[in-house]
Amino acid sequence: MNDSPTAPRVLLDVWCELQCPDCFRALGDLDALRGTYGDRVELRLRHFPLEKHAHSFAAAQAAEEAAVQGSGWAYAAAVLARTDELAARGEELLVEVARELGLDADEMDTALIDGRHILTVDADHAEGKAIGVRGTPTYEIGGVLLDASKSQDGVRERVEEIADRLLAG
Numbered sequence: 001m002n003d004s005p006t007a008p009r010v011l012l013d014v015w016c017e018l019q020c021p022d023c024f025r026a027l028g029d030l031d032a033l034r035g036t037y038g039d040r041v042e043l044r045l046r047h048f049p050l051e052k053h054a055h056s057f058a059a060a061q062a063a064e065e066a067a068v069q070g071s072g073w074a075y076a077a078a079v080l081a082r083t084d085e086l087a088a089r090g091e092e093l094l095v096e097v098a099r100e101l102g103l104d105a106d107e108m109d110t111a112l113i114d115g116r117h118i119l120t121v122d123a124d125h126a127e128g129k130a131i132g133v134r135g136t137p138t139y140e141i142g143g144v145l146l147d148a149s150k151s152q153d154g155v156r157e158r159v160e161e162i163a164d165r166l167l168a169g
Contacts, residue, residue: 010041010166012159015128015138016076018063019053019087022149024080026137029156033163041163045076047124048136055090057121062094062108064117069103142166 014030016023030043045063049056059079066075078097079086086093091112099105111117131140135149141162148155 010037010141010163011044012041012163013044013046013140015046015048015124015133015136015140016080017048017050017053017056017136018059018076018079019056019083020050020080020136021083022152023137024083026148026152027077027080029152029159032156033159036160037163037167040167043073045072046128047121048128048133048138049121049125050136053087055086055094058091058112059086059094060121060124061112061115061117062091062098064120065108065111066098066101066103069098069107071101071103074101075103 012033014026016026033041034043045067047060047063049060063072063076063079066072075097078101079094082093082097089096091109094112095105095109098108128138132145133147135147137148137152139146139148139155139159141159142165144158144162146155146158
């Protein structure tokens with residue numbers, strides 16, 4: 001049990017696919033939520049790779065390795081900023097981004113080869129499907145699923161409304 005006043009009190013799962021341009025556009029809303037709530041709302045990256053994007057599964061694994069190395073969200077944001085390049089270069093880009101962020105690029109390459117994060121990505125995808133995630137980005141907060149895959153209009157406001165209610169207790 002953690003009674004620290006800075007401990008996150010609300011969990012926001014962000015179902016994302018790192019080759020998805022809409023997920024890149026959602027980063028602005030996520031940054032705004034971080035600015036508004038700080039540690040009171042924990043943003044948790046959840047993986048929902050889509051078959052239509054050839055490198056999304058590898059990118060999800062790479063993000064997990066980056067998280068192990070202490071830079072999960074920074075890595076995800078850096079890859080999302082280069083979705084077109086990821087489509088063209090695949091795993092080569094994933095390792096390059098790790099290097100650019102000061103991560104252990106050799107370990108990233110090894111993680112992509114040995115598949116150590118496959119089960120985590122598979123589990124996220126299966127859980128997402130089970131709760132009704134159909135596209136990305138999709139958010140889950142307080143048991144409410146918010147699909148922003150078609151439009152992000154009003155989604156941040158709805159997340160804030162739910163977070164405020166949950167934080168008020």
